[in-house]
Each structure stands twice: as C-alpha cells, then as structure tokens.
Amino acid sequence: MRDREILLIATSVILTLIFTNLSLFLKSFSSTPFASPEIKQAARQIELEGFRKSEQDFWSKIKDINLDSLPVKSAKNRVETAQRTALQPKKITTKSPKKNTPAKPKLTRPYRKFLFIGDSVMLDLGTQLQYSLKQKYNIADTKIDYKVSSGLNRIDYYDWYARTSQIIKDYQPDVVIVLFGGNDTQDIADFQGKYRVILTKEWQKAYQERVDKYAKLLNNSSVRKVYWVGQSNSNKSGYIQAFPIMNNIYKNAMKISPKITFISTWETFAESGKFTPVVANKSGKRGYVKVNDGLHFTSHGAQIISDLIVDKMVADRVLQIPKKQL
Amino acid sequence: MLFPTYQFLVFFLILFSAIVSLKHQVDLYKIVLLLSSLLFYSFWSFDFLFLLILATTYNYIILRAVCHGKHKKLALISGLIFNIANLGIFKYCNFFVTSLFDILNQLKISASFQVLQILIPVGVSFYTFRMISHLIDCYQKKISCPKFIDYATYITYFPQIASGPISRAPEFYSQLNSPQKYDYKIEEVIVLILSGLFKKYTLSSFLFNFTQLPFKVPQQYSSIDLILAVISYSCLIYVDFSGYSDLANGISCLLGFKPIVNFNMPYQSLSLQEFWKRWHISLSEWLRDYVYIPLGGNKHGKLRKYVNLLCTMAIGGFWHGAGLNFIVWGAIHGLGLVVNHLCRDLPQAIHFKIDYLYPKTAKFLSWLFTFSFVSGSWIFFGTPNWETAIHVFQGIIHSAVKSFQFNFWQLYLVIAVIGAINFWGDRIAQIFLSVFSLKNIFFRVVLVSLFVYAILMLGPSTVPPFIYFNF
Secondary structure, three states: HHHHHHEEEEEHHHHHHHHHHHHHHHHHHOOOOOOOHHHHHHHHOOOOHHHHHHHHHHHHHEEEEOOOHHHHHHHHHHHHHHHHHHHHHHHHHHHHOOOOOOOOOOOOOOOOOOOEEEHHHHHHHHHHHHHHHHHHHHHOOEEEEEEOOOOOOOOOOOOOOHHHHHHHHHHHHOOOEEEOOOOOOOEEEEOOOEEEEOOOOHHHHHHHHHHHHHHHHHHHHOOEEEEOOOOOOOOOHHHHHHHHHHHHHHHHHHOOOOOOOOOOOOOOOOEOEEEEOEEEEEOOEEEOOEEEOOEEEEEEHHHHHHHHHHHHHHHHHOOOOHHHOO | OOOOOOOHHHHHHHHHHHHHHHHOHHHHHHHHHHHHHHHHHHHHOOOOOOHHHHHHHHHHHHHHHHHHHHHHHHHHHHHHHHHHHHHHHHHHHHHHHHHHHHHHHHHOOOOOOOOOOOOOOOOOHHHHHHHHHHHHHHHHHOOOOOHHHHHHHHHOHHHHHHHOOOOOOOHHHHHHHHOOOOOHHHOOOHHHHHHHHHHHHHHHHHHHHHOOOOOHHHHOHHHHHHHHHHHHHHHHHHHHHHHHHHHHHHHHHHHHHHHHOOOOOOOOOOHHHHHHHHOOHHHEEEEHHHHHOOOOOOOOOOHHHHHHHHHHHHHHHHOOOOOOOHHHHHHHHHHHHHHHHHHOOHHHHOOOOOOHHHHHHHHHHHHHHHHHHHHHHHHHHHOHHHHHHHHHHHHHHHHOOOOOOOHHHHHHHHHHHHHHHHHHHHHHHHHHHHOOOOOHHHHHHOOOHHHHHHHHHHOOOOOOOOOOHHH
C-alpha cells in the first residue's frame, strides 16, 4: 500500500512539474538519451529567459576577476614591459642593418590584455597560460571566461555570441584565445531550427555556420589577434572520430578573418597518429597529459599546450621576452 | 548514471514498480535487485562492469576458502593482496607512474618507455572496502559464508556502489533475506530525497563556482575571498557528500533497507575526535574496525596508540585520492587526533582553567578551533596539488589583491543555511517530517511538487558531478 502511494506521489509530482513548467522540463529532458530528435529540436528552440538568464549573469559576474585590483607592482611592471616591448623592434633592426633588408620597423601598440574563452577545458589551460604569461612575460592583465558544459553547439544553453560580445566590450582584450568543442560532440539544431545528427554532412555544415558566426564576431570586434586552439588527440573513440572533423571546421574559420590563427594540437599528444597518454614537456619531464575522460588536461598536459600557444605567440611577435630576461 | 537525472528517475520508477510486489518473495527479489544493480553499473561502462563481476567472483571463491578451506589464513592473505593490488592498479597506478617520472626527472635520467593510462572504475574504493571487510569478518567467524547471490547483491548494491555509505554485510544480509523489509515511513523517504536534492542540486551546485578558481589560481584573490572560498569548500563537500548519502538512503528505504547514518551535523563538533564520529561515519567506523584495531588500537600503550592513529588517518587520506595532497590531508588529521588524544590524556590538573571559569567561551573556542582546523585541512583536499594549497594559505595570510569579489548576499545566505543544517539539522528534519506526515495524499503531492520545483528553479543550469565519485 505504502509502496503504491510512493509511486502515486512520484508520478503525480512528475506530472505536476511537467505541466507547471513544460519548457524547463523539455530543456532538461532534451539532454537525456531518451529524448527523441523531435523533442530535442523543440527544446532547443525555447529561449532562455527570466530566471535562467539572470542566473547565468550571476555566475558570469562571479567569474570576473576585477583587474583594477591587481597589485600596483604588477601594474607598474606591465607599463615597463609595454614600453620595453614597444621599443624592441628598434633594437633588433639596429643590430643587423646590413645583413637583412628589413622593412621599416613599425612601432605597434604592445599586446597587453589577454582573454581566454572556452568550456571547462579552458579553465585548466587558461590557468596555465595565465601562469606562463605572468612568469615569463610579466603580463598580468589576463582573464579566463569559461562556462562548464558549454560550446558553440548548444547556444540555447549558453549564448557564447552574446557573452563574448559583452566581455570584449567590457574588458577590451588585445588577444583572445579560444578553445571549444569538448561539449559540441552532439546533435545540432541549425540556424533554420532543423535538427542535424552528429557528424553528418548537414551537421558539419551547421556547425561550420556556428563557428563562422563566432569568427565574424571576433573579426568585427576590437580584438587585434585571435588564436583558435584545436582539439588534441584522445583515447576516447567518440572524440577520435569527431575532433579531426571539428578541427577542420575551426581551421576554416581562418578564412573568415585574418585576425584568426588556428593552432593545431592534434599531434601534440600523439605518436604515429595514435594517442599517447604520457608526453614529455619542454624540459624533458614526462607525465600524463589527459585525465580519464579523454578530454580535460592534467596540469602537465595543460602546460605542454600552453607552451605551444606561447611559442606561437612569440613567433608572431605578439609576445616578447622582457629585456631583463634576455 | 547520477541520481538527480531523468535517466535515473526512469530507471528507478521501472525498477520500483516491478519490485513492489516481489518484496516478500525473497529469492526473486534478490535476483531482480542484483540484475538492476548490474544494469545500473553498466551505464558507466561495460569494461567496469566486467571488472566488477570478475572481482566479485574471485573474492567469492577466496571467501569460500576462508570459510571452508584448510588454509584459511593463506586464503585471507591472498584475498587481501588481490584486493589491495586491484585498488593499487586501478586507482594508484597513474599516481605511481607520475611519481616515478618525477623521480627520474630529478635524477636527470631519461625515460622513454611508454605506459598505459588506466581508467578508474566508478566506486572501486567503496566496493573494494566492502570486499576486504567481508573477508576479514568471515575469517574472524563474525559471519558465515553467504550464498553467491547474497554476496553479489551486497557488493554490487546500486544505491551504495558509487559513493557509499559503506554498509556492513551482517546487517545487509539479515535485511535482504527477511521477507519483512525495512518498515519505512513515506515522510521519511520524502524528507531524505528532498534533502538530498536540495543539498546537491541547489546548495552544492551554487557553491561549486565559488571554489573552482580560488582553489586553482589563489594568487588572483584577496584574503577575504580566499577565506570565503575555504568556508564555501567546507560547506560544499559536506552538502555534496551528505546529499548523496541522503539520496542513497532514501532509495535504500524504498528497496527495503534501513538507512545508514553517514553524517550527523559534523560542523558542530567541539573536537576533532567528535568530528570523525560525525563525518563519513561509515568510513570512520570501517577504518577503526579494519585498520586501527588490527594495528593494535590502544592496547599497546599510548605511544603505539598515537602511531596507530597517525597511520590510520594517513591510510584514510590516501584512500580518498592518489596524490600527495590527500596523504598530507590524512596525516594532518592524524596529527590533529594525536594532539586531541594527548590533551585528553593529560592529567586533569593541567587542564586549562578556561574550561571551568568560562565554559561557554571555552565551548565556542573549541568549536572555532575545530572548524578552522577542518576547513584548513580541506585546502589540501580541494586543491590540485600541495603547492597550490600552500599558495592558498599564503594568500589567506597576505594577498596582493585587495578587492572583495565574493561579496554576494546569496553566498552568505547559503553558508547560513548550511550552518543551520549543521546546528539544528535534527530539529529541521523533525519539522519537515511532521509537515509531510499529513495523511492527505493531495496535500503531499502539491507540497512535494512545490519543493521539487523550488529546488529545480534554485539550482544552476549545470549540476557538477559528485565530489566523492572521484574516490
């Protein structure tokens, strides 16, 4: 009797909840394997409004680091670094004026503000990048803006277009480093609202549209340089299948904007194309590079990818080693 | 499959509907329960399921040898070695390999050999502990050799397999084999499930974001933010784990098993000793019975007692995670307990006068000291490595960042709510029990719907995984 009453209560509660807030139920249910494509399609078209919107704003506020509050010493150093980096091209050209036929050194504004955008994988990578930039290049104006379980696929869940526009406006970064994809390996609803099954041609087209829209947004912003970090190799078959396709899509974004440079990391954790769990860093120290989910980096793995990005930025003269360390 | 998900809801409603009429048919009930547990576990991975079945079968063979064989001790030792090796390979292998690389790197020896990355099966620490205690209980003749189906049902029992509580075999078997299942009250189950959902979905998910960045990049936060982050983490780990225990207990009640008290308002403790009697009780008791007492307990003098305490807590720390920070956390608690016992072992005359002159002040100071100690030790638990933990401590003492970023009334409210649960949790539970004990089913449905709706609305859009799933 009691068991039946419990069943009755459970069923009644579920039905009550469904009828009182069908949109919330649909949105939650759409992320389960039980949901049919039609339900998923319907759920993704429901706008995030009201409470959910304000809740997301609240979390974004918490994640923001108040950069005005950074130590005075660092601020001073930043100015010094900026002055030094601005002067450096002069020094290089005066050293070997005869050997090369250099173009006239252009005094460009140094790159001082760095923004790291992405999902939870970016949290691991971003913290490592922050550390490297501060330690080696004396750059402390950095910000990580990450959202767990987000990506460019489920814009209905987290609108990265709106968030990125806002944060670029507020923070005014010089350089943006982007890493998406970990949560995008799922079916997609294209801009026409049509539901596309993962990795089909239609899915690739729809995902390319999402990425292109994001690339255009970055291109039309005040950001001066964008690095789009590709996904690295994995021990999970789902990622092995999806990531190369997604990396191609990210690479195509470079065509949209000259500001964007794609950084391939696919081979960084691979030997003969196959994922290798233990990789050596620059100093030769070996360690595991990914945690068990095959997606998130260990701190060792994050360090390796961070070094790769930093090297690329140095090659592009976005970063320059402070004079003191030369 | 996590508890607060639609997958689990569907799974459980189907199981519960099927099992309702089987509760008095003990044999059939066991089969359905075992198959459900295996199905539940298979949602994580079939490889993990295969390992679980393999470990269960092997342990049962050893168990038979321990109970009926000629060389009982040898069988026991081989069983213990198997289980410790199993845990060592799956949980600690990556840690040992990383440590080996660190040592080779320090010695400047190049190591080019390739190693595998071993995945940790969900709940391996919990089910291995159950297997070990079962072997010891059988060896000590506290329990007779069970039937295979009973044993397999006990080890794989799905509400407890991922994160405990660690139930004991004798109590489990007596309930499993009795046609009279645990006589639960509807309001008891409702309160347990609502409490679990509220703790996990609302409180824990809320606090999650306040602890992530400060525990990864403490250099970017002011001292007051770091203190709030540490308090938030203390609250988070409590609501996260006790919320899971509440859900597991609520589900166990419905399946006919008595709930196991795993948390008893731990942050009101006035000493570390009291804290460990209130925190993760099933693990504390397990460590006491199967590590501390076999090491000699307090039977061989005070010095040996302190060494045993230290060893037990360090082992407990290492059980929680494969990392130096977990060992440090366990050792800190071990040292704290040693100091606690030392104070108690001192002659009464040396006791501080404050105890007698200002009992309320003494009580408050004891609480403050215990809470600060426990919260401080969580820093080692929550940070990715011990270097970051040191940065958190340094930042608390002095941080170059001065701005106060966590000044949100919502955070203070959540901490106050968790404080209230810790001091008056039993009274609050009683109030809710009386509210839900009203017989009108319509009233119950409306009220429960209201509560679940509020919990869902107050929870963030992404619920982080249970912290204890890592262990």
